[in-house]
Amino acid sequence: MSSSEPLRGAPVRSARAVIGAVIVALVACSEAGGDVKGGGLTDSGLEATSPPPPAEAPCVGSGTKWSDLYRDIFGPTGRPGSCSFRSNCHGTPDGAGARSGAGIECFDEKACRQSLFDKNIVSPSDSAAPDSSGLFVGLLRIRRPDGTVSGFMPQAPADYIFPSACLERMKTWIRDGAKDD
DSSP, rough: TTTTSOOOTTTHHHHHHHHHHHHHHHHHHHHOOOHHHHSSSSSSHHHHHHHOOOOOOOOOOOOSHHHHHIIIIIIOSSSSTTTTSSTTTSSTTTTTHHHHHHOOSSHHHHHHHHHHTTTTOOOGGGGGGGGGTTTIIIIIIIOOSSSSSEOBBOOOTTTTOOOOOHHHHHHHHHHOOOOOO
């Protein structure tokens, strides 16, 4: 046989070797018997496969008067966390968020504040305990001290969590009587 002639039996021998190895593995597994245990991830494995929590974005702007909060947090279109982030939110009369029964109407500064009061989300009586206002109990998506996230707004972007500095600004406004300036 010359070096240019193909080895006719090589592919068959290779296939037989692979099939033989698979059979040996199957027999070994079937003979092991017993209960299968485990399957769960270790704490390290869970940590490695869990996505990290979203990083807290910086709070844009400053001030604790309503006009400051509207300018920086509630009103600006396209800013994550704002009531008018997208056209279907609360910033226009056509937005689904504004048309829903519980939705606030943040079309302008005055209407937005009034809507928070009309929908019982904020009240001057919340000044003693801003954390107990409707704004902070289940509405705004915030990170609790234990690390859990609560709230459902904003819905877009879905991973947005209000920065603690912004939350403090809102709490100060409520603590000061939620006045219109």
